[in-house]
Amino acid sequence: MAGISIGELSRLTGVHIETIRYFEKVGLVDKPDRTEGGHRVYADQHVRRLGFIKRARELGFSPDEVRAILSLGGPENACCDEVREIAVHHLEQVRRKMADLARLERLLASTVERCSGGHVPECAVIDMLETAAS
Amino acid sequence: MAGISIGELSRLTGVHIETIRYFEKVGLVDKPDRTEGGHRVYADQHVRRLGFIKRARELGFSPDEVRAILSLGGPENACCDEVREIAVHHLEQVRRKMADLARLERLLASTVERCSGGHVPECAVIDMLETAAS
DNA sequence: TCTGCCACCTGTAGTCACTACAGAATCAAG
DNA sequence: CTTGATTCTGTAGTGACTACAGGTGGCAGA
Numbered sequence: 001m002a003g004i005s006i007g008e009l010s011r012l013t014g015v016h017i018e019t020i021r022y023f024e025k026v027g028l029v030d031k032p033d034r035t036e037g038g039h040r041v042y043a044d045q046h047v048r049r050l051g052f053i054k055r056a057r058e059l060g061f062s063p064d065e066v067r068a069i070l071s072l073g074g075p076e077n078a079c080c081d082e083v084r085e086i087a088v089h090h091l092e093q094v095r096r097k098m099a100d101l102a103r104l105e106r107l108l109a110s111t112v113e114r115c116s117g118g119h120v121p122e123c124a125v126i127d128m129l130e131t132a133a134s
Numbered sequence: 135m136a137g138i139s140i141g142e143l144s145r146l147t148g149v150h151i152e153t154i155r156y157f158e159k160v161g162l163v164d165k166p167d168r169t170e171g172g173h174r175v176y177a178d179q180h181v182r183r184l185g186f187i188k189r190a191r192e193l194g195f196s197p198d199e200v201r202a203i204l205s206l207g208g209p210e211n212a213c214c215d216e217v218r219e220i221a222v223h224h225l226e227q228v229r230r231k232m233a234d235l236a237r238l239e240r241l242l243a244s245t246v247e248r249c250s251g252g253h254v255p256e257c258a259v260i261d262m263l264e265t266a267a268s
Numbered sequence: 269t270c271t272g273c274c275a276c277c278t279g280t281a282g283t284c285a286c287t288a289c290a291g292a293a294t295c296a297a298g
Numbered sequence: 299c300t301t302g303a304t305t306c307t308g309t310a311g312t313g314a315c316t317a318c319a320g321g322t323g324g325c326a327g328a
Contacts, residue, residue, distance in 0.1 A: 005295095007304065017305085018287055026285090037294045039305055048264070056263050059238055063285070069263075080257035084249045087259045091242040098235045101228055104193055108225045115218045123214035125221045129190050129203075130182070141275060151276085152316055160314090171323040173276055197314070 003033070003041035013050045020050065028053055028067065061090055137167070137175035147184045154184065162187055162201065195224055 010017045023029045029049055032040045049070075056066045065086055072082050107128065114124040144151045157163045163183055167175045183204075190200045199220055206216050241262065248258040 022286060039294065052263055080249060083257050083259045084246060087242060087246050091246060094235055094239050094242060098232065098239060101232045101235065105228050105232060108221060108228060112218060112221050112225060116214055123217050125217045129186055156315060173323065
């Protein structure tokens with residue numbers, strides 16, 4: 001209710017003060033009111049918005065994707081179909097990345113297993129890295 | 135056999151010319167010989183080394199991990215146990231990342247499924263992003 | 269040999285998403 | 299009114315490159 005300082009906002013949301021100012025600069029959060037002396041004064045709306053951004057970033061949405069959702073009018077006004085499209089696209093990327101990692105995991109695991117582990121210059125890991133096949 | 139220009143090296147390895155020079159600057163690849171005029175002249179050894187670096191990076195080894203392997207004397211001399219340790223550590227990180235992505239995938243997938251997709255302001259994706267639970 | 273042109277050189281600056289600092293001003297409590 | 303914490307602006311740093319500007323090198327054809 002009462003005005004929130006940037007420090008409180010930071011504590012409430014877990015977003016660094018510097019990052020909050022950065023988000024303001026790049027237009028991810030609205031410019032807050034100021035005190036006479038120029039200190040930022042935030043409202044509850046900013047807490048929600050910043051929490052939203054933080055969570056979306058944690059979930060791997062790129063800043064541009066977050067921006068896209070926000071530009072749809074923000075969590076308050078965005079239309080489901082448009083937001084859904086962004087989420088679906090993001091889901092596809094996540095699945096692609098998972099597949100990549102799974103291949104990598106198999107390769108690494110089997111390589112490490114083949115590895116003698118002895119203090120010798122023959123090494124399956126090195127062999128793998130030297131070999132161009134994926 | 136014959137000297138290789140930086141352009142050829144780039145074509146052979148698929149690494150950008152600028153990146154090759156960057157790798158030289160940060161010490162990932164040895165400084166090559168030069169022509170009288172100052173152009174870099176590479177040998178086969180550089181092709182192997184650069185290919186090695188490229189592949190390790192593609193496999194998600196961080197530059198520091200690559201540096202660590204190279205500092206063990208490079209692919210030619212490194213000892214299996216030390217390299218293995220780096221690879222095992224990397225494997226752990228890959229698995230952690232996979233688990234993260236899997237959680238994210240489930241959340242996104244179930245959310246998108248719940249999503250009406252209509253042109254309405256109620257949206258499961260927004261709800262998810264607004265909700266702080268992971 | 270001269271000319272043309274591409275490849276290459278160095279050095280600097282830009283990217284992204286922040287993070288970190290310096291030095292000054294403001295705020296809140298006592 | 300003083301003190302100490304907080305906040306302010308603006309700039310610079312991070313990592314891992316990428317991109318450019320402005321100047322040479324190398325080599326083929328005339």
